[in-house]
Amino acid sequence: MGNLIRLYVHQMDQISRWVGLVAMNLVFVLIGVLLLSAIARNLIDIPLHWCIEFAQFTLAAYYFAGGAYSLNNDSHVRMDLIYSHLSDKAKARLDVLTDLCLMFFLTVLLIGSISSTRYAIETNQRNFSIWNPSMVPIKVIMVCAIVLMLMQALSIFFKDVAKARGAHL
Known part of the structure; x- marks a missing residue:
């Protein structure tokens, strides 16, 4: 595979790792907010009122x-009933097929999430609650995360094509 594809795969893997590590730390934010809610209430x-929705x-x-990151x-x-019995090249070929299905699914999901985000921006969509937060930030995060997953799926696709050909990236 070309150097440009290798660079893409390397950069996407790095970005996915970095975003994943940042996402892992959101658990501490979640714990802190729920702890604050419990202490304030009890x-x-x-x-x-904002704590549960923020969580x-x-x-x-x-x-x-x-x-x-996943x-x-x-x-x-993954269901390994058949997959675990295949050779490495056969696994890579099957993975190429499932990568294409995954990218199709993520593309459809992205189209829907962009539409939903556009609607949230145009109508100033808010969650119906006491806190009444805007839905725009979480929908923008959703779109960005789906784009990142789609780009990571493309990186995995390139790796699986290389494995199916007997090479590695």
Whole structure:
């Protein structure tokens, strides 16, 4: 494979690792917000209405941002009934097929998320609650995370094509 593709694969893997590490630290934000909510509600008797929704948004950002990292580390769920019995080249060929399916799915998901984000921006969409937060930030994070997953899936596709040809990137 060409040097440009190797550079792309290397850079995407690095970006996915970095974003994944940032996403991992969102767990601490989540814990802090939920702890603050519990302390304020139970010890000080001041319910903070924004905490639960903020925790939900943080959790959504966590799993969206962690998607590319999971793909990069091959730590996603896979049914290995047949796959585990295949040769490395056959696995790579099957992976190329599933990579294409994944990229199709992520493209459809991206189209829907862009449409949803555009709607949220145009209508100033807000969550119906006491806190009434804007939905735009979490939807923008969702679009960015799906783009990153799609780019990581392309990186994996290039690696699998190289493996199927008997080479490695």
